[in-house]
Every structure is written in C-alpha cells, then in structure tokens.
Amino acid sequence: MDQYLKVSYPNRRKVWVDGRPAGWTNRLLQLETGHHVIGLNPQRPDFTPECHEIHLSGTRADAPLVLHFRPWEASP
Amino acid sequence: MSRRLAGLLCALLLAGCASFPETARLERIDPETGYRYATLADADDGEALFVVVTFSGGGTRAAALAYGVLEALRDSRVPLGGESRNLLEEVDILSSVSGGSFTAAYYALHREAIFADDGPFLRDFLYADLEGRLKRRLLNPYHLARLASPTFGRIDLADEVYQATLFGDATFADLPRRKPFLLLNATDMTKGSSFAFIQAQFDPLCADLDGVTISRAVAASSNFPIAFTPLALNAYPGQCDYREPAWVERGLRDLASNPRRYYRARGLRRYQEPNREYVHLLDGGVADNLGLRLPLTALRSSDPPWSLLTRLNLETIDKLVIIVVDARPDRDPGYDASPRAPGLRAVVNQISSVPMANYSFDSVELLRQTLRTRADAQQLSARQEAPEDTLHAAELYRIYVGFDQLADAATRDYFLNLPTSFHLPDADVTALRRVGRTLLDGAPCFQSLLSGDYDEAACVQGQPSEGVAFP
Numbered sequence: 001m002d003q004y005l006k007v008s009y010p011n012r013r014k015v016w017v018d019g020r021p022a023g024w025t026n027r028l029l030q031l032e033t034g035h036h037v038i039g040l041n042p043q044r045p046d047f048t049p050e051c052h053e054i055h056l057s058g059t060r061a062d063a064p065l066v067l068h069f070r071p072w073e074a075s076p
Numbered sequence: 077m078s079r080r081l082a083g084l085l086c087a088l089l090l091a092g093c094a095s096f097p098e099t100a101r102l103e104r105i106d107p108e109t110g111y112r113y114a115t116l117a118d119a120d121d122g123e124a125l126f127v128v129v130t131f132s133g134g135g136t137r138a139a140a141l142a143y144g145v146l147e148a149l150r151d152s153r154v155p156l157g158g159e160s161r162n163l164l165e166e167v168d169i170l171s172s173v174s175g176g177s178f179t180a181a182y183y184a185l186h187r188e189a190i191f192a193d194d195g196p197f198l199r200d201f202l203y204a205d206l207e208g209r210l211k212r213r214l215l216n217p218y219h220l221a222r223l224a225s226p227t228f229g230r231i232d233l234a235d236e237v238y239q240a241t242l243f244g245d246a247t248f249a250d251l252p253r254r255k256p257f258l259l260l261n262a263t264d265m266t267k268g269s270s271f272a273f274i275q276a277q278f279d280p281l282c283a284d285l286d287g288v289t290i291s292r293a294v295a296a297s298s299n300f301p302i303a304f305t306p307l308a309l310n311a312y313p314g315q316c317d318y319r320e321p322a323w324v325e326r327g328l329r330d331l332a333s334n335p336r337r338y339y340r341a342r343g344l345r346r347y348q349e350p351n352r353e354y355v356h357l358l359d360g361g362v363a364d365n366l367g368l369r370l371p372l373t374a375l376r377s378s379d380p381p382w383s384l385l386t387r388l389n390l391e392t393i394d395k396l397v398i399i400v401v402d403a404r405p406d407r408d409p410g411y412d413a414s415p416r417a418p419g420l421r422a423v424v425n426q427i428s429s430v431p432m433a434n435y436s437f438d439s440v441e442l443l444r445q446t447l448r449t450r451a452d453a454q455q456l457s458a459r460q461e462a463p464e465d466t467l468h469a470a471e472l473y474r475i476y477v478g479f480d481q482l483a484d485a486a487t488r489d490y491f492l493n494l495p496t497s498f499h500l501p502d503a504d505v506t507a508l509r510r511v512g513r514t515l516l517d518g519a520p521c522f523q524s525l526l527s528g529d530y531d532e533a534a535c536v537q538g539q540p541s542e543g544v545a546f547p
Contacts, residue, residue, distance in 0.1 A: 002376070002449055004457075006464065014390075019322035022378045023389035026464040028457050030385060030450070032377045034334040035326035057333055061453035061467060062460065 003056040004064035005029045005038070009047065010071065013040055028064055033057050038067055048072045094228035097235075099310040100287040102278070105318050110275030111248045111285050113257045113382035123392040125156050126384065127399070128169040129256070130368045131176025132436070133298070133361035134403035135496040138175035140202055140505045141403045143190075144512020145477055146183060150191065155528040156395075163526075169382070171259035171272075171367040173360035175496075176401065177297035178242070181290050184258040185246055200241050202505055206498035210237055229305025231295055239291035248273065248293070249286035257382065261360035261367050262296035265306050269343050270363045271296075271355070272370055276381050280347035281355065282316035283309060296357040301428060306356040313348050320344060323379045337377065365432045368400055368439045375446055388450075391468040397525060398447075400440060401512070402478040404433055406492040440476060444538065447472045451536045471530045475522050477515045483543030511546055518544030 007015045009025040016022065016039045023029040025040070039051035047069045059065050113119055129149075131142040149164040156166075172180035182197050183190045190197045213219055213233050222228050239245065251258065260273040271277060273293040278285045288309075296307040327334075327341030346352070360367065374384045375398075387393045409425075411418045418426075450472060457466045479491040491511060494504055516522055520539065524531035533539055 002453065004453070004467075017378050017386075018326060020378070020381075020386070021390070022383075022386045024391065027389075027391075028465055028467045029389045030453065030467060031389075032334060032337060032379070032385075034330035034337050037322065037326065055333070061457040062465075064465075 003031050003033050004059045004061050005031055005056060006064045006066045007038060007040075007069065008066060009040065009069045016040060016042065025069070028061065030061075031056055040069055046072050094222035094225045094232075096227055096229075096232050096308050097289070097292065100284040101310070101312045102282045102284040102316045105279050105282075105316055109286075110278075111251060111258075111273075112275050116253050116255055116257060118254050120392075122166070123168070123387060124394045125154065125161070125166050125397070126387065126393045126395070127163070127167045127397045128171065128371050128384075129167050129399045130366055130371060130401060131170070131172040131180050132367065132400075132402045132404065133174030133176060133359065133365045134405065135175040135498050136202065136206070136500045136505065137405070137494045137496060137508060138401075138403035139178045140500070140508035141477070141512040142172070142176045142179040142401050143197075143202060144509035145399070145401050145516050146179065147191065147509065148513040148516045150188075152526060154526055167256040169259065169371060170256040171261065171371055172297065173261050173365055173367040174298040174300070175403070175498075176367065177260050177294045177360070178238075180258060181260060181294050182242060184251055184256060185243065185290055187252070196242060203502050204241075204499075206237070206241065208499060209241065210234055210498065213237055227308070229307075231299050231304040231307045234299075234304055235289070235292050235295040235307070238294055239289060243289065243291040243294065246290045247286060248275075248288055248290065251290070259367065259370055260293045260297045261364060261370065262293075262299065262307070262357040263360055263363040264343075265356040265358050267343050267346065268363060269339075270360065270369050271357055273297075279316075280313065280318055280320065280344060281309070281311035281352075282313060282318060283311055297360045299357060299359045301358055301362065302424070306358055309355045309357065311347070311352050311355055313352055314350050318348065320348065321379070321381075327379070336373075337379070340373070340377075340379065361432055364439065365404075365436050366400060366402055366439050368436075368443060371398065372439065372443060372446065375443075388468055388470055393468075393470050395471045395473065395525075395530075397473040397475065398443065399475045399516070399522075400443070400477065402436065402440070402476065404436060404478060404492075405494065405496065406479075407495075408493075443474060444536075447474050447536050451532060471535075472532075473521050473525050473535045475516070475519045475525075475535075477512065477519065479511070479515075481515055481518070481541075481544050482511070483545050487546045514546050515544055 007025045013025050014021040035055050037051050037053050040047050052067045132138050152163040153160045154163050170180045262271045264271040275285045299307050324341045327337045331338040374380045378386045454467045454469050482488040521535040
C-alpha cells in the first residue's frame with residue numbers, strides 16, 4: 001500500500017499533498033495509495049500547473065511516479 | 077423523624093435527576109488553539125529523535141508495567157548530535173488505552189511528580205484498592221438513586237472517583253502545552269473505531285475538548301464493557317463552520333484501492349451528520365488494546381495532522397523510535413480439564429477478550445511490516461545514483477515490551493497470569509514495575525538506541541533471542 005512519488009521543480013521547495021506540506025521537491029517521497037492532490041505552496045502561486053490530481057498506485061521505490069512543475073512565467 | 081425522612085426522600089429524588097457533565101460547544105474551529113500537536117510550544121523542536129510510546133490496557137497490571145517503563149526511560153540517556161539526552165524528555169507521543177491511560181494521563185499532567193514515593197499516583201492508585209473504592213461508591217444508597225437517571229451511569233460514578241482520587245478537576249486546558257502529546261484512546265460505540273481525546277477528533281463534533289476533565293477521558297478510555305455503562309459526550313455537528321480536511325473527499329474514492337483510508341474518511345464524514353447529537357464511548361481496548369492504531373495510521377499516511385510519514389518525508393526525523401508496552405495476559409482458564417461446557421460468564425469473558433488479544437497481535441505485526449517496508453524502500457532507493465531518487469534514510473527502532481519476552485517460563489507464567497483488576501497486591505505491583513524496566517533494558521533494539529550504534533537487524537528485521545532474564 002506504500003507508494004512513491006517524485007515532484008520535479010527547478011528549486012527545492014515544499015510539496016503539498018491534499019492541502020498540507022508533506023515533503024520536498026526533487027526528493028523521493030513515500031505516500032499512501034489512493035487519490036491525492038499534489039501541488040506546491042498555494043499561498044505562493046508562482047508555479048504551473050496549479051496542481052496534479054492523481055490516483056497513486058503501482059509504484060516502487062525504484063520506479064516512482066514523477067510529476068513536473070515549473071515556474072510560472074507571465075506572457076510578454 | 078418524619079422531617080428527616082422527607083429530607084432523605086428529597087435527596088434521593090434529586091439524585092435521580094443526575095446527568096453526565098455536558099461537553100461545551102465550540103463556537104468556531106481555530107487550528108491555533110485547543111489540544112493539538114501543532115499547538116504545543118515545542119511542536120517543531122527536537123524532532124530528529126522522534127519517540128512514540130504506547131501503553132496497553134489491562135487494569136493495574138498495565139498501569140504498573142507502564143510505570144516501570146516510564147521509570148526506565150527517566151533513567152536512560154541517548155546520544156544525539158554530540159549530546160546526551162534524557163530519553164523520557166524526548167518522548168513526543170504518548171498513546172494509551174484503559175489501565176495504561178491512568179499512567180499516561182497522570183504523567184502528561186504532572187510530569188516528574190508521578191515518581192514521588194509518597195505521591196498520589198503510587199499511594200492512591202497504583203498501590204491502592206481502586207476497585208474497592210468504585211464498589212463502595214456504587215453501593216452507596218445516594219449514588220444508587222443517581223443511577224436511576226437514564227443519563228447518569230456507572231461510568232459517571234467512576235469518573236467522579238478518578239477525579240477525587242487522582243486527577244482533581246484538571247481539564248485538557250490544564251495539560252502542559254509541550255510534549256509528549258497525549259493520546260487517550262476510547263472506542264466509539266457506534267462506529268467501532270478508536271476515538272482519541274484530541275481537539276482534531278472533537279472538531280467535527282463542534283465540541284470543546286479544553287473543558288473536558290482528564291478524569292472523564294481516562295474513564296472513557298478504561299470503560300470496560302458491561303462493568304460500566306457507555307460514556308456520553310455531547311456533539312453539535314454543523315454549528316461551528318467546520319471544514320473537513322481535503323484528504324477526506326479523496327479518501328472517499330479509495331474503497332477499492334485503499335479501504336483503510338476510505339473507512340477513515342467515511343468515519344470522519346459521519347461525525348458531521350446533523351442527527352449525531354451524542355457520542356457514546358467504550359473502553360479503548362475494544363477497538364485497539366495497545367493504543368498503537370493511531371500511531372500506525374500516522375506512520376502509514378500523510379492524512380493525520382501529526383503524521384509521522386509526513387515528518388519522514390520532510391526529513392525532520394532521523395531516528396524514529398516506537399516503544400510498545402503490552403500487558404497482555406495469557407491465562408489458562410482450565411476449561412479443557414472438564415467435559416462440561418463452560419458457562420455463560422466464561423463464554424462472555426472469552427468473547428470480550430480473545431478478539432482483543434488477536435487484534436493486538438496483528439497490530440504489532442503490522443508495525444513490524446510497516447517499518448520493514450520502509451527500511452527496504454530506503455535501502456532500494458539508496459542504490460540509485462542521483463540523490464533526488466533516494467528516500468530520507470531514517471533509523472527505525474521497534475521496541476516491544478511484553479511478558480512473552482521473559483526467558484524463564486515460571487516467571488513468564490507468573491506475569492501472564494496476573495488478573496485484570498484495579499487492585500493488585502503490593503508485591504505484584506512492585507514486580508510489574510521492575511519487570512517493565514527489565515524488559516525495556518533487555519530489548520536489544522533499546523540497547524542499540526542507547527549505544528548510538530544502530531542495529532537494523534535487531535530493530536526492524538527481528539532476531540532470534542533467548543529472552544530477557546528477570547532476577
């Protein structure tokens with residue numbers, strides 16, 4: 001029932017899982033099987049996408065799910 | 077004479093109007109107040125060494141064993157960051173059930189005063205006849221009249237005895253807002269699940285835990301079915317602008333892939349039903365006689381507000397220590413020596429105790445599996461080349477204190493056959509205190525913790541052992 005996730009972002013910052021800080025970007029995280037909303041700090045919304053809604057299952061420590069965020073850049 | 081008789085009748089009539097103490101309504105949920113892990117002054121301090129201690133049920137047998145373990149922790153020092161720390165002061169979570177809740181609650185409230193030789197805990201509880209005191213109060217005509225009320229039961233009388241004997245009128249507002257975080261566990265009679273006396277549990281009920289007495293929580297936690305009546309709390313769902321945590325909505329979709337999470341989510345959602353005006357509580361042992369299930373959930377899930385898994389992911393924990401103190405008995409009732417069918421009382425006794433013991437065994441095994449899975453994943457990920465592909469490598473310590481660990485068969489049988497009661501002979505209480513200390517000190521994983529030399533084989537895998545000698 002244990003699942004593994006990596007959240008990719010250029011800098012180290014906190015990963016939010018289901019509305020609470022629950023780990024760091026660019027580090028392997030262990031989570032519970034099931035539906036989760038993964039994001040970064042919503043009070044500092046300088047990233048995109050806003051969040052990933054996932055169903056986490058079938059991962060291993062050496063084969064985690066990888067999600068990507070990138071800095072939000074305003075259109076010129 | 078007739079005036080005295082009339083006075084007596086009046087007193088009895090008034091007594092018949094007795095009711096349980098009302099739980100205050102919470103006007104508004106405030107995550108910054110109330111008895112929560114996050115509101116402890118030292119919530120985020122010193123988590124590199126994170127210590128969870130659980131005390132099982134089992135009347136005075138469990139309370140005395142737990143006390144012996146507390147004494148051993150008080151006298152132990154552990155190396156951390158170049159310093160030597162007192163282990164008792166490093167305890168972060170203290171989770172308890174039934175008899176173990178007396179020791180846990182008294183320590184959380186009064187700290188070092190629990191160790192005073194002539195203090196109330198030893199004099200008025202551990203070495204006293206609490207059971208006799210409960211019976212005398214129950215048989216008093218005035219209190220018998222109070223029991224005629226449908227909203228005042230034997231457990232409310234027990235609450236008054238615990239208040240007068242040990243806890244006074246202290247409430248959760250009086251608990252020091254520093255670690256250890258106390259989890260007094262009861263069982264929700266309707267849902268059959270653990271019910272902890274923490275504000276996060278009271279939030280969906282819109283009830284204020286700060287006004288609840290410690291004695292009442294201990295009474296709920298040690299509310300042995302049939303001997304006592306269920307203990308009632310008031311609930312005011314929908315009256316405090318409660319917002320359920322975000323994980324609940326997700327968890328309700330997890331029935332197929334993660335039923336444990338689904339049922340946790342459903343349980344929390346059900347507390348918000350508008351017709352749920354009361355919660356009726358039984359002994360915590362009915363749902364979990366070790367006090368281990370909530371810490372296990374916190375170890376496996378990021379959902380609880382004080383999640384251990386989240387602390388591992390945030391890399392705040394370097395050493396996670398879980399000490400399980402289990403006063404489980406193993407008495408041979410002698411049924412098999414006779415062809416006669418055991419009577420109704422024997423059957424009821426077995427029905428109420430056997431599932432509890434089996435479930436406790438499974439909880440300890442689940443803890444072992446959970447830590448082993450984590451250790452294996454840490455090792456597997458450590459083989460990856462990039463640091464970002466590795467899990468935070470924490471040292472994991474699982475320490476089990478139970479009578480089964482004793483090497484000598486006769487000594488083991490002596491402790492396994494001690495009855496579940498709130499009165500034991502002084503010699504038994506003293507022996508239980510000593511064996512608690514001996515079992516903890518004799519655990520190879522505990523010695524590994526004290527030495528600073530991590531022994532994963534002893535702490536996670538489990539090694540064959542000849543048992544602990546008890547002088």
